[in-house]
Amino acid sequence: MDVAFYADYIAGLRSVFAELDQHPERFQTFSLHVDLLAAGNLVVYETKRAKGQTDxxxxxRPASTGTSQKMTQAAAFSAIDRFFGLGQFVALKAEADVDAPSVKDEYPHCAVNFTYRKKGEPQFRSTLMIFIGFNDDADALAFAESENHRLVQAGERPFSGQKLFEWR
Structure with missing residues (x-):
């Protein structure tokens, strides 16, 4: 099975994510929603600026309690940044004729929906992707070659599907 690796893509995404977190004033407008699920724990980082207003x-949601709790921006950023620091990633692709599969809890995974325009730039950039994180290339390849899952993985880059897509 062909599988595309995304460590380089995540490195770029991580850089823009950190810049937005630390210097939102550099962005004219943005909408970022990140859901990270690792070891059964959910972390959500959501921020949006439109018409000068930022929300x-x-x-x-810890696995131990199952109830959602507010987090600080720094704690949410730190959890997602640690995920982005893993060694390798594969991306999932959504197909119209395939039921949405779920990723097992043993693999940390992250959905990213990010649109932004920096000040002075003429165009928006946008991405909507789902990534599974691994320690290294060998772990990612072993997962990709395993038949124990029903996940449909992006096999070539740049990826652009009906629902999910790399930077546009």
Whole structure:
């Protein structure tokens, strides 16, 4: 099975994510929603600026309690940044004729919906992707070659599907 690796893509995404987190004033407008699920724990980082108004929400749902709790921006950023620091990633693709599969809890995974325009730039950039994180290339390849899952993985880059897509 062909599988595309995304460590380089995540490195770029991580850089823009960190810049937005630390210097939102550099962005004219943005909409970012990140859901990270790792070891059964959910972390959500959501922020949006439109018409000069910024709205943000950061929360987590620990596996132990199952109830959502507010988090600080720094804690949510830190959790997602740690995920982005893993060694390798594969991306999932959504197909119209395939039921939406779920990723097992043993694999940390993250959905990213990000649109932004920096000040002085003429165009928006946008991405909507789902990534599974691994320690290294060998772990990612072993997962991709395994028949124990029903996940449909992006096999070539740049990926652009009906629902999910790399930077546009």
């Amino acid at each position: 943000s929400v950061y929360f987590g």
